[in-house]
Each structure stands twice: as C-alpha cells, then as structure tokens.
Amino acid sequence: MTSNGDDAVKVVPVRHYGRWVGAFVVVILIAMVVHTIFSKVGTGVNICSTINGIRHCHQPQRWRFYWNIVFHFFTTSEVINGLYLTLALTALAMTFGILLGVILAVMRRSQNRLLSSTAWTYTWFFRGTPVLVQLFFWFEIQALYSSITLGLPFLPVTFVHLNLIAILNPFRAAALALGLNEAAYMSEIARAGLLAVDEGQIEAATSIGMTRGQSLRLVVLPQAMRVIIPPTGNEVISMLKTSSLASAVAVTELFGATSNISAANFQVMPLLIVASLWYLIVTTVLSIGQFYLERHYAKGALRNPPPTPIQRLRDDLKGIASKYRTKRGLQTAVSS
Amino acid sequence: MTTPMVEAIGVRKSYVGIEVLKGVDLTVTRGEVTCLIGPSGSGKSTLLRCINHLEKHDAGELRVDGELVGYEARNGKLYELSDKKICGERAQIGMVFQRFNLFQHLNAIDNITVGQIQVKGVKEADAVAKARELLARVGLEGKEEHYPAQLSGGQQQRVAIARALAMDPKLMLFDEPTSALDPELVGEVLDVMKDLARSGMTMIVVTHEMNFAKEVANTVYFLDQGVIEESGDPKVVLTSPSSARLQSFLSKVL
Numbered sequence: 001m002t003s004n005g006d007d008a009v010k011v012v013p014v015r016h017y018g019r020w021v022g023a024f025v026v027v028i029l030i031a032m033v034v035h036t037i038f039s040k041v042g043t044g045v046n047i048c049s050t051i052n053g054i055r056h057c058h059q060p061q062r063w064r065f066y067w068n069i070v071f072h073f074f075t076t077s078e079v080i081n082g083l084y085l086t087l088a089l090t091a092l093a094m095t096f097g098i099l100l101g102v103i104l105a106v107m108r109r110s111q112n113r114l115l116s117s118t119a120w121t122y123t124w125f126f127r128g129t130p131v132l133v134q135l136f137f138w139f140e141i142q143a144l145y146s147s148i149t150l151g152l153p154f155l156p157v158t159f160v161h162l163n164l165i166a167i168l169n170p171f172r173a174a175a176l177a178l179g180l181n182e183a184a185y186m187s188e189i190a191r192a193g194l195l196a197v198d199e200g201q202i203e204a205a206t207s208i209g210m211t212r213g214q215s216l217r218l219v220v221l222p223q224a225m226r227v228i229i230p231p232t233g234n235e236v237i238s239m240l241k242t243s244s245l246a247s248a249v250a251v252t253e254l255f256g257a258t259s260n261i262s263a264a265n266f267q268v269m270p271l272l273i274v275a276s277l278w279y280l281i282v283t284t285v286l287s288i289g290q291f292y293l294e295r296h297y298a299k300g301a302l303r304n305p306p307p308t309p310i311q312r313l314r315d316d317l318k319g320i321a322s323k324y325r326t327k328r329g330l331q332t333a334v335s336s
Numbered sequence: 337m338t339t340p341m342v343e344a345i346g347v348r349k350s351y352v353g354i355e356v357l358k359g360v361d362l363t364v365t366r367g368e369v370t371c372l373i374g375p376s377g378s379g380k381s382t383l384l385r386c387i388n389h390l391e392k393h394d395a396g397e398l399r400v401d402g403e404l405v406g407y408e409a410r411n412g413k414l415y416e417l418s419d420k421k422i423c424g425e426r427a428q429i430g431m432v433f434q435r436f437n438l439f440q441h442l443n444a445i446d447n448i449t450v451g452q453i454q455v456k457g458v459k460e461a462d463a464v465a466k467a468r469e470l471l472a473r474v475g476l477e478g479k480e481e482h483y484p485a486q487l488s489g490g491q492q493q494r495v496a497i498a499r500a501l502a503m504d505p506k507l508m509l510f511d512e513p514t515s516a517l518d519p520e521l522v523g524e525v526l527d528v529m530k531d532l533a534r535s536g537m538t539m540i541v542v543t544h545e546m547n548f549a550k551e552v553a554n555t556v557y558f559l560d561q562g563v564i565e566e567s568g569d570p571k572v573v574l575t576s577p578s579s580a581r582l583q584s585f586l587s588k589v590l
Contacts, residue, residue, distance in 0.1 A: 198437070200433060200435055200437035201437060201439065203390060203437060204433060204437035204438070204439065205439075207388060207390065207429075207430075207433075208426070208430075208450075208455060209424065209456075214455070218454060219439055223441050297441075299483070
C-alpha cells in the first residue's frame with residue numbers, strides 16, 4: 001500500500017462525533033457570554049413626551065456592564081496611583097520573600113541543628129497564621145514597640161535605634177508583613193529546588209576543590225532555579241492579588257483606590273471591573289515574563305528548548321505556506 | 337627513595353555500625369597506575385573517596401604526597417584541617433565518577449573552566465584555551481558548546497576527565513568510569529585513560545575491566561569485604577591468583 005502517487009489509497013480519518021457536539025455546545029456558550037457582556041439593558045426609567053397630542057414613551061439604554069463608567073475610571077490618577085502601589089508592594093514583598101526564603105532554605109540544609117530548627121520554626125509560624133492577621137499585626141506593632149534598639153543583651157551597647165512610629169507607615173508595614181509571610185512559602189519552594197539537584201553534582205564540585213559556598217552558588221543554585229522558577233512565578237502572581245489585602249490597613253493600592261472611589265459614588269460594580277481588568281493585564285504580562293525566564297533556566301536540561309509563541313506562530317505560518325505551495329505544485333503537476 | 341604518591345596504613349571506615357574498610361594497607365608509586373578490583377560492597381569506592389577526603393576515614397594513616405589527608409600532625413596531636421585547606425588538597429586530586437556528574441547547566445567548555453577560574457584563579461582566556469586543548473586531547477573537538485544532555489555517555493565521561501585534568505592534578509582517581517556506559521562506548525573512554533597513563537599520570541582506577549587492568553596497571557589490589565586479599569603485578573595476580581576468593585571472583589567476571 002502506498003500513501004502517495006497516482007494509485008494512493010484514500011485514508012478516511014476517524015470521525016470524532018462526540019468532540020464535535022462538545023465543541024458546538026461550547027461555541028454556543030461562549031457566544032452567549034460575549035453577547036451578555038456587551039449587551040445593553042433598559043434603565044427602568046420611562047421618559048415620556050406628548051407630541052401632537054400623542055404620548056411617546058421610551059426607556060434610555062445603558063451597557064449592562066457599565067462599560068462607559070469603567071472606561072471613564074480606568075485611567076484616572078487615583079486608579080493609576082493604586083496600580084503603582086500594588087506593583088511596588090508586590091515587587092518589594094517578593095524580593096524580600098525570595099531573598100529570605102533562599103536563606104531559610106539553605107539554613108534548613110545546614111548541619112548545625114540550631115540553624116535548621118530556627119528555619120523550620122520560622123516556616124511553622126508564618127505559614128500557621130493567616131496573612132491578614134499578620135498584616136494587622138505589623139500595622140499595629142507600635143502598640144508593642146514604639147521603637148527598637150539593637151544592642152548586646154544585658155550590656156550597655158547600642159548598635160541601632162529605630163523609631164517604629166516614624167518608620168512603619170501603612171505601606172511599609174504591609175510590605176514587611178507580606179514579605180515575611182512570603183518568605184515562609186518561598187523557603188519551601190527553594191528547598192524543593194535544592195533537593196532536586198543530584199547529590200553527584202555537589203560531589204563533583206567538591207572534587208575539583210570548590211568550597212561549600214562555591215558549590216552552592218556556582219553549581220547547586222543555578223540548577224535549582226529550573227525547579228524554583230515556575231512555582232515562584234505562581235507566587236508573584238498570587239502576591240499581586242494578595243496585596244489587595246493591604247487595603248484593610250489603609251494602603252490605597254489598586255483595590256483600595258477603587259473601593260474608595262465606589263464608596264463615594266456608589267458605582268461598586270464598574271469599579272470592581274476596573275480593578276479586575278488591571279489585575280488581569282498585569283498577570284498576563286507577568287506570565288509572559290515567566291515563560292521566557294523558565295526558558296532561560298531550562299538551558300542544558302533539555303536537548304531542544306520549547307519554541308517561543310512567536311517562533312511557533314512563524315513555524316505554523318511556514319507550515320501553512322508550504323502546504324499551500326505543495327498543493328498548488330501537485331495541481332500544476334496533474335494539469336500538465 | 338621518593339615518598340609514594342599515596343600511602344595507606346591500616347585505614348578503617350564504618351558507616352552506621354557497618355565496617356566497610358577493615359584496615360587497608362596500600363602504596364601507590366608516582367607515575368604508576370593502580371587498579372582496585374573486587375566485588376561490589378568490598379570497599380573499593382570507599383577507599384577511593386577517603387583518598388580525596390570525600391569521606392572521612394575513622395582510623396589508620398592515610399597520606400597523599402607525604403601529607404596526611406584531612407589532618408595535620410603537630411606536637412604529637414592530630415589537628416583537623418579547616419574546610420579551606422581540605423578544598424586546597426582536593427583541588428590537586430582529580431576524580432572521575434561512575435555517573436560522570438558533569439555540571440548540567442554548563443556547556444563542555446564551561447564545565448572545564450569553572451574550576452580553573454573559581455578555585456585556581458586562572459584568567460578566563462587562559463582557562464578557555466586550556467579547556468579547548470584538553471577537549472582536543474580527549475577527542476572532542478567541535479563539542480565545546482554542547483551541554484551534557486546533548487552528549488553521549490562516553491563523550492560526557494571524556495569531558496569529565498578533561499574537567500579533572502584542567503586542575504593540573506598530581507593524582508587521578510577513577511571510580512568505575514566505564515560501568516555506566518553502553519558496551520560500545522567503553523573503548524573510547526579506556527583509550528583516553530590509557531593515553532593518560534602513558535603520559536606518566538599517577539592513577540588509581542576502580543574497575544571491572546580486567547583487560548584494562550592487565551594491560552595498563554602496574555599494580556592491582558583485590559579487595560574483599562573491606563580487606564585486601566591479594567595484590568601485585570596484574571599479569572601474575574590476574575592469571576594465576578593464589579587466594580580462593582580471587583579465583584572465584586575472576587571466574588565470574590572474566
């Protein structure tokens with residue numbers, strides 16, 4: 001049996017009737033959702049007028065999802081400032097969380113029992129209490145300490161003196177709380193990454209004379225990154241949204257800002273949509289960044305790294321073009 | 337008489353109650369090839385790992401190049417060496433592993449240069465030049481940019497040998513370097529090792545390749561259950577073994 005040539009046998013692909021029905025149902029559902037999102041409804045107010053003795057009434061229409069109001073508030077300075085605070089909170093909390101998390105993960109691996117159990121206790125405490133409670137705790141910390149003085153215990157030696165009331169404004173308290181909480185989760189992620197690196201890699205590093213620090217920095221961590229990056233990307237996206245809790249301690253980040261606006265004008269739904277759209281946009285950008293970062297750290301682990309979406313699109317177009325060309329080629333061959 | 341490269345006297349090592357080495361004596365002369373053979377679990381690899389202090393031996397005396405491994409003798413006491421000094425000692429001993437253990441995130445060149453640059457402080461350009469030279473020596477020209485995952489087992493092991501050689505070791509340890517390879521790839525690695533032996537490198541090779549031992553080794557040691565059962569010229573020891581244990585071992589592997 002030949003698959004090409006003049007006497008080619010016609011191959012009939014399997015018909016997937018179930019899939020076709022499913023796809024049809026989904027298409028209908030998607031159409032309904034899109035339609036309702038962009039539909040208009042009556043305002044419920046009749047406006048009537050009498051022209052030439054005949055009474056005319058009509059009801060003005062509005063967007064069901066208040067798109068005009070959403071559009072109006074989407075780029076107001078209050079919302080943009082809120083977005084800026086959200087991004088700053090996320091960046092600060094994640095940077096702090098990742099650094100402290102990696103330190104905690106390395107401490108967990110230490111042969112010194114005090115270091116490893118301290119790291120364990122930290123994770124136990126910060127994972128064991130709700131992040132909203134921790135936010136309020138750091139917001140109210142002045143109730144316990146109005147200032148912090150670092151020195152040697154029982155000795156009249158002082159290194160640093162911090163006035164907490166002046167330093168810990170709501171934004172900083174929120175960044176600190178979110179970062180400390182995040183470190184507990186990041187330490188588990190980093191620990192999983194370190195465990196994923198083969199013991200033989202450390203032995204090889206040791207055998208060429210590297211110190212423990214060098215083998216960690218040059219051999220173990222770069223390879224652990226491949227395992228650490230995907231869940232860390234998740235954490236960044238999760239933090240972006242968790243930061244909205246900071247609105248509870250008077251930080252006017254994105255959600256706080258939109259809440260403030262709707263508290264004044266009672267347009268709750270439109271402003272929730274404004275906040276949601278901005279969160280979606282930032283999440284999308286972060287996901288794209290995560291893809292390229294993962295690709296970078298997959299270096300050496302995969303024989304062929306997966307194509308980027310742009311490469312894939314280019315290949316698809318090439319594929320279609322060549323298919324078209326061969327089809328035309330075949331036709332000309334047949335006709336000639 | 338010059339001091340031997342490696343000298344072990346009554347070396348012992350236990351893992352959680354199981355004694356793996358029960359007093360091993362061994363002498364490796366400079367420029368010679370020594371093969372350690374024996375059944376698995378006999379302590380061959382452990383002895384090798386004690387020599388570059390990947391494992392700490394519990395008792396006995398172990399010297400490399402006349403110096404105690406991991407300790408310093410002063411005023412009749414043994415002082416444990418600092419991590420930094422132990423790293424310095426290890427940098428002079430090359431080791432090749434059964435499972436290659438190439439750094440997966442680095443290409444062939446970077447695998448060979450990272451130790452030179454970070455441990456020995458060699459300039460990057462010099463390290464790269466040396467890495468290219470070594471890759472050519474192990475027959476891997478043109479594979480400079482390849483990552484370990486893109487190389488066959490035999491090629492990976494040859495890069496691993498080049499990585500060890502880049503540190504200018506005075507002693508090379510091979511821990512079953514061909515055991516994880518497909519039979520057809522064993523030859524290319526053994527050829528590199530033979531070439532290295534001819535160049536006068538002091539080598540200790542844990543192996544199951546009896547032909548290699550017969551052809552290349554100056555001395556062969558047969559370990560069984562943590563003690564050296566028999567040792568000497570491989571042509572004598574491997575062809576007419578005197579102990580019953582070695583006789584039965586050879587009848588199984590040859």
